Amino acid sequence: MTQGSHEMMQRNGQLIEQQTSNHSCGRVRMRKYLSLWFTLAALLLAGVFGANVPSAAAAGKSKTSDKVVYLSFDDGPGKHTSEVLDILRDEDVPATFYVLGEQAERMPGMIKRIASEGHVIGNHTYNHEYKELYRNFQTFWQQIKRTEDIINNILGIRPALVRAPGGTYGHFDHTYFDLLKKGGYAVMDWNVDSGDSKRRNVPASDIVAHATDVPAGVSSAVVLMHDGGAHAETVKALPDIIRYYKQQGYRFEVMQASDKPVQFQVKPAVKYKYRQSPSASWIAKHVNTNAEQWIVAKPLKIQLGNMTVELKPDEYRIKDQTILVPLRGYMNKLEGSISWDQTSGTATTWWKDRIVQVNPAMGTLTSKRLHDQDGQTVQAVMESRDGTIWVSAGDLIEQLGAKKYTVQSKGSGWVITVEPPWTSMEHRHFYSII
Numbered sequence: 297m298t299q300g301s302h303e304m305m306q307r308n309g310q311l312i313e314q315q316t317s318n319h320s321c322g323r324v325r326m327r328k329y330l331s332l333w334f335t336l337a338a339l340l341l342a343g344v345f346g347a348n349v350p351s352a353a354a355a356g357k358s359k360t361s362d363k364v365v366y367l368s369f370d371d372g373p374g375k376h377t378s379e380v381l382d383i384l385r386d387e388d389v390p391a392t393f394y395v396l397g398e399q400a401e402r403m404p405g406m407i408k409r410i411a412s413e414g415h416v417i418g419n420h421t422y423n424h425e426y427k428e429l430y431r432n433f434q435t436f437w438q439q440i441k442r443t444e445d446i447i448n449n450i451l452g453i454r455p456a457l458v459r460a461p462g463g464t465y466g467h468f469d470h471t472y473f474d475l476l477k478k479g480g481y482a483v484m485d486w487n488v489d490s491g492d493s494k495r496r497n498v499p500a501s502d503i504v505a506h507a508t509d510v511p512a513g514v515s516s517a518v519v520l521m522h523d524g525g526a527h528a529e530t531v532k533a534l535p536d537i538i539r540y541y542k543q544q545g546y547r548f549e550v551m552q553a554s555d556k557p558v559q560f561q562v563k564p565a566v567k568y569k570y571r572q573s574p575s576a577s578w579i580a581k582h583v584n585t586n587a588e589q590w591i592v593a594k595p596l597k598i599q600l601g602n603m604t605v606e607l608k609p610d611e612y613r614i615k616d617q618t619i620l621v622p623l624r625g626y627m628n629k630l631e632g633s634i635s636w637d638q639t640s641g642t643a644t645t646w647w648k649d650r651i652v653q654v655n656p657a658m659g660t661l662t663s664k665r666l667h668d669q670d671g672q673t674v675q676a677v678m679e680s681r682d683g684t685i686w687v688s689a690g691d692l693i694e695q696l697g698a699k700k701y702t703v704q705s706k707g708s709g710w711v712i713t714v715e716p717p718w719t720s721m722e723h724r725h726f727y728s729i730i
């Protein structure tokens with residue numbers, strides 16, 4: 297059994313517990329759901345649902361310490377990435393990987409492994425070539441977008457985190473900082489350099505010494521390391537580095553675009569003056585549009601009367617201006633239920649008095665009330681990717697019985713407000729369908 301499917305069963309277990317305690321009135325129903333869930337878990341070892349829900353490593357370490365360490369690995373994926381991942385798994389700590397587009401193209405499986413084990417992926421440009429990247433902003437931007445598309449094709453996620461090859465100091469002028477921010481990206485440098493790429497074959501002992509040398513007054517340590525290229529010594533050093541931060545009482549976190557960025561100052565340098573700045577029309581065409589679409593860097597809140605469902609930035613996606621949610625994860629959060637039928641290729645969801653059948657091959661949602669014979673079928677925006685069905689949040693909410701809803705972009709995130717009246721809960725009808 298893969299680790300992913302093991303996690304899925306654990307998550308299903310948690311869901312059952314939650315449902316049982318929240319719906320004391322539906323005990324018989326829940327017991328039936330319980331067996332349904334275990335059947336599903338046993339059948340769906342290939343992971344039909346929810347490949348993109350972050351694992352416990354990313355989702356929540358206890359927030360008891362004020363000291364935080366962000367381990368970060370640049371230039372991969374490469375030949376040492378799997379060893380790094382093994383160590384992180386054994387130590388049960390998450391990290392952030394700033395990957396190169398050209399490496400991601402070569403090793404898509406490693407990108408999937410990084411994400412599936414609860415780590416976060418950031419964008420480190422396509423080819424790391426300083427001459428291209430720092431010639432002008434337009435070239436840098438093109439590499440960011442190219443890499444972003446590659447990662448999106450592999451994972452269905454667009455990373456908002458960007459790390460500049462070589463760091464921003466001496467490379468970024470204000471145009472780079474300003475336009476990336478406007479485009480919705482968070483640029484992250486570091487404040488602890490492991491020194492593992494200062495020269496070839498820096499010994500592990502030196503790497504440990506530098507990687508644990510936190511500047512005075514810094515409570516959020518962002519540690520720069522490398523998993524791409526020839527970095528066997530970094531792999532050797534990593535367990536000692538992790539041990540140090542554990543002993544010092546740090547908690548380990550992944551970086552998020554909403555975090556306060558760690559950035560170097562702009563180095564005053566004459567050479568920037570020779571850069572051709574992008575024109576206003578170029579910015580309007582590329583950057584402004586990007587910023588409008590870049591809403592996945594914010595959480596998504598769905599307000600249904602007294603109930604608020606929140607999806608973290610990496611738990612939903614945007615495609616062609618449509619908010620797509622992973623069907624299983626979304627139904628879990630709504631405290632609804634879901635089953636998958638391999639033969640017909642349809643997922644069936646239950647929520648309150650509604651049943652909605654989702655057919656990803658046809659792109660249809662068929663909904664009905666529990667006591668109705670026939671359902672109503674509509675076309676909806678959806679796509680199937682790596683065993684996860686992504687469906688338009690709005691289309692699904694409508695078919696689940698919402699008469700009216702609004703979608704708003706607020707500073708703190710996206711808010712879908714569903715207005716009453718609700719379809720009523722009619723428990724008795726559940727028995728007839730199971």
Ligand SMILES: [Zn+2]
Pocket residue numbers: 370371420424460461462
């Ligand atoms: Zn690099």
